[in-house]
Amino acid sequence: MKIAYLGPEASFTHHAVQKAFENGQLIPFTTIPDCIEALTTGEVDRTVVPLENALEGSVPITVDYLFHEVDVHITAELVSPIEQHLMVHPHNGNDWENLTKIMSHSHALAQCHKYLYYRFRGISLEQSTSTSAAARYVSEHPEENVAAIGNSMAAGKYGLKMVEENIHDFHFNHTRFAVLSRDKATDILLLEETSHKSTLMITLPSDDRPGALHQVLSAFSWRQLSLSKIESRPLKTGLGNYFFIIDVEQSMDGVLMKGAVDELEALGCTVKLLGSYHKYTVPTN
Amino acid sequence: MKIAYLGPEASFTHHAVQKAFENGQLIPFTTIPDCIEALTTGEVDRTVVPLENALEGSVPITVDYLFHEVDVHITAELVSPIEQHLMVHPHNGNDWENLTKIMSHSHALAQCHKYLYYRFRGISLEQSTSTSAAARYVSEHPEENVAAIGNSMAAGKYGLKMVEENIHDFHFNHTRFAVLSRDKATDILLLEETSHKSTLMITLPSDDRPGALHQVLSAFSWRQLSLSKIESRPLKTGLGNYFFIIDVEQSMDGVLMKGAVDELEALGCTVKLLGSYHKYTVPTN
Numbered sequence: 001m002k003i004a005y006l007g008p009e010a011s012f013t014h015h016a017v018q019k020a021f022e023n024g025q026l027i028p029f030t031t032i033p034d035c036i037e038a039l040t041t042g043e044v045d046r047t048v049v050p051l052e053n054a055l056e057g058s059v060p061i062t063v064d065y066l067f068h069e070v071d072v073h074i075t076a077e078l079v080s081p082i083e084q085h086l087m088v089h090p091h092n093g094n095d096w097e098n099l100t101k102i103m104s105h106s107h108a109l110a111q112c113h114k115y116l117y118y119r120f121r122g123i124s125l126e127q128s129t130s131t132s133a134a135a136r137y138v139s140e141h142p143e144e145n146v147a148a149i150g151n152s153m154a155a156g157k158y159g160l161k162m163v164e165e166n167i168h169d170f171h172f173n174h175t176r177f178a179v180l181s182r183d184k185a186t187d188i189l190l191l192e193e194t195s196h197k198s199t200l201m202i203t204l205p206s207d208d209r210p211g212a213l214h215q216v217l218s219a220f221s222w223r224q225l226s227l228s229k230i231e232s233r234p235l236k237t238g239l240g241n242y243f244f245i246i247d248v249e250q251s252m253d254g255v256l257m258k259g260a261v262d263e264l265e266a267l268g269c270t271v272k273l274l275g276s277y278h279k280y281t282v283p284t285n
Numbered sequence: 286m287k288i289a290y291l292g293p294e295a296s297f298t299h300h301a302v303q304k305a306f307e308n309g310q311l312i313p314f315t316t317i318p319d320c321i322e323a324l325t326t327g328e329v330d331r332t333v334v335p336l337e338n339a340l341e342g343s344v345p346i347t348v349d350y351l352f353h354e355v356d357v358h359i360t361a362e363l364v365s366p367i368e369q370h371l372m373v374h375p376h377n378g379n380d381w382e383n384l385t386k387i388m389s390h391s392h393a394l395a396q397c398h399k400y401l402y403y404r405f406r407g408i409s410l411e412q413s414t415s416t417s418a419a420a421r422y423v424s425e426h427p428e429e430n431v432a433a434i435g436n437s438m439a440a441g442k443y444g445l446k447m448v449e450e451n452i453h454d455f456h457f458n459h460t461r462f463a464v465l466s467r468d469k470a471t472d473i474l475l476l477e478e479t480s481h482k483s484t485l486m487i488t489l490p491s492d493d494r495p496g497a498l499h500q501v502l503s504a505f506s507w508r509q510l511s512l513s514k515i516e517s518r519p520l521k522t523g524l525g526n527y528f529f530i531i532d533v534e535q536s537m538d539g540v541l542m543k544g545a546v547d548e549l550e551a552l553g554c555t556v557k558l559l560g561s562y563h564k565y566t567v568p569t570n
Contacts, residue, residue: 053519055519056345057349170521172522211506214499214506221496230515231517238339239364239457240514
């Protein structure tokens, strides 16, 4: 099975994919749209992209692309802890207190903001296109006393020495990755399974009457269908027009879910099922 | 009155602020947190930052900073049309069909994606830190046949020639800017006023019972208080924990709004009033 993922190699997405698919042929792509288009053109069988981070929130480009541009399906969700480490070239492994520069992706620098402030105040911070690109730069410049922030997979790939581990400020930091397929399917993976979920994308009736969203939530609430997430994103038809993404802690099989969706459609809502799938936990190592 | 805005000069925020405050001393800052911190330290009396774009959605750093980091208030909302133009150095004004490069902020390039694809396919696109920085680069490099994409204010400031106007793909593109103050206040501006709004930030009870959000919306719905926006953002306490930002098309004065907020608090919600304010339309020129 060919699997596209958001690269470069040794990215957090690569780590999650490698744990989830043991025998897949993994192919990195540079951007999230490139990953998803590789799926729609048939170049790959699955695509794995980040969907939401516990600190930064949803990844807008993923959510918007799935709503506006393509018709693909979520077949599984991978929840992966995000651990950031400080790494240097092994030549500088004993002199890393006198760093001249620390490099990483802007999100990783933000996730280690307090650590960097209290430990390395005044040291120049430089943004790279990915945590993995920062690690590669460090590996190629042993003459500079520069460090990268990234995951242990990047340290291993580029032969760097991890000099301080788990330097991220919040220790409940996780990212959700979506496994996407052209067909409706439910992937069964060799990981710890935690629950079953369904993700719906709902557009309210165009007459936009007050309370329409309340009515949508009522359809789930009185049936005791528990929502773990609701989010709004622009319809791109004007300021104030949104669609809603709802995660329900339930498979689509039951009579209650079917009843809720049928009634929402009868009320004039457009409901798109993005997937009904298992949620899996990705181990750190 | 000193007013901080998201710079540099000739940014879209600068344009909106200039139209809204005719006699203010306008001071540009580089980042959104810098703009807001200038307010909390007393360096300025008002701060204007982007809150939401019709295509890109909310500006997460603004929303998160207002919830997690500071206690400031929205005193007015400015809604400004976003018009993008193609501009070149006047030396190249007759030869701009043979451009070698087009520069702009990544959002502006994205907003003109179709135009660029059909009109300039194959021409190198380069990201700059702002639309205004792209215009400055073009003004400083007359020897390069390079164009910038930005607003008419940037063309005027850097003496560029606008060779194609309104090249953005979606013509309903607007951005909402928030005027912020340390104190609760309602700013009355010399612009067209369209409506009165209140913005609330709501955290659900920590026992996280299913249907809690539905209950919140019920408090507004049965009182016929119309919501123009609801959005979720991470609480940063773990994946799946959110707070909600709700815009109600109503001032906080009425007995119904007070009743709704009092009852939400009695039900265990935390409700923070971000502001009760007028919404103003910013003219293009």
